[in-house]
Amino acid sequence: MPDAQAQQAAKLAAAKAALRFIEPGMVVGLGSGSTATLFIQLLGEKVQQGLDIKGIASSEDSEVLGRKLGIPITDFDHHSTIDVAVDGADEVAPGLALIKGGGGKLLREKIVASACKRFIIVADDSKLVKQLGAFPLPVEVIPMAVPLVTEKLSDLGFTPKIRQDKSGNGPYITDEGNILLDCSSSGIADPEVTAAEIRSIIGVVEHGLFLNMAERVLLAGADGSVRELTVEDYPAA
Numbered sequence: 471m472p473d474a475q476a477q478q479a480a481k482l483a484a485a486k487a488a489l490r491f492i493e494p495g496m497v498v499g500l501g502s503g504s505t506a507t508l509f510i511q512l513l514g515e516k517v518q519q520g521l522d523i524k525g526i527a528s529s530e531d532s533e534v535l536g537r538k539l540g541i542p543i544t545d546f547d548h549h550s551t552i553d554v555a556v557d558g559a560d561e562v563a564p565g566l567a568l569i570k571g572g573g574g575k576l577l578r579e580k581i582v583a584s585a586c587k588r589f590i591i592v593a594d595d596s597k598l599v600k601q602l603g604a605f606p607l608p609v610e611v612i613p614m615a616v617p618l619v620t621e622k623l624s625d626l627g628f629t630p631k632i633r634q635d636k637s638g639n640g641p642y643i644t645d646e647g648n649i650l651l652d653c654s655s656s657g658i659a660d661p662e663v664t665a666a667e668i669r670s671i672i673g674v675v676e677h678g679l680f681l682n683m684a685e686r687v688l689l690a691g692a693d694g695s696v697r698e699l700t701v702e703d704y705p706a707a
């Protein structure tokens with residue numbers, strides 16, 4: 471089986487495994503990205519079969535998809551707590567420290583993650599790493615501050631690059647109208663310290679380090695087997 475197909479099978483297996491965390495009456499956080507999309511599709515099927523849940527979406531794409539599938543969409547005006555959110559990740563490191571935002575949706579994803587009782591990550595096993603940072607860290611920035619923030623991130627040892635829109639129309643613009651800087655590095659040795667340093671830069675709206683947020687990671691292999699990792703299974707060094 472070609473790699474892309476194997477990875478797709480793993481993503482589907484992880485998405486399926488997340489369904490067992492969903493119970494009638496719940497408010498469910500709908501993540502973003504290709505793995506979370508598979509979960510939303512499976513959840514939509516359950517809703518069509520009569521499952522009574524509501525969704526809060528972490529991106530415009532997920533909201534559109536959810537509505538299309540008949541998932542009742544709600545918001546924080548009506549529900550201040552999400553029971554379970556299911557989302558993907560770009561990297562999963564010890565302590566279940568994550569990099570997210572490869573799809574550009576990190577800001578709303580982090581808002582959803584901050585408001586949920588259980589944050590479940592679905593991913594194929596290529597996302598498991600020993601240290602974060604091989605995947606460039608996305609940082610969401612107010613447009614006018616991009617040159618200033620770029621300089622400060624460079625001082626921290628990153629090589630920031632403005633993300634481009636796939637259509638070739640210039641910079642990628644987030645759901646909130648901001649710019650993303652994809653920050654390459656030689657590795658993020660201490661995610662807590664790096665998160666605090668980036669957070670203190672004026673003009674940064676949010677960054678893609680999700681620390682102490684994931685309750686568990688459903689990590690699937692190409693053979694369809696799914697491993698569940700908690701912080702106890704994969705502790706920080």
Ligand SMILES: O=C[C@H](O)[C@H](O)[C@H](O)COP(=O)(O)O
Pocket residue numbers: 501502503504505506557558559560569570571572573574575576579
């Ligand atoms: O902004 C996008 C999200 O953080 C995604 O959940 C993340 O990039 C993983 O996406 P995928 O499941 O497509 O690998």
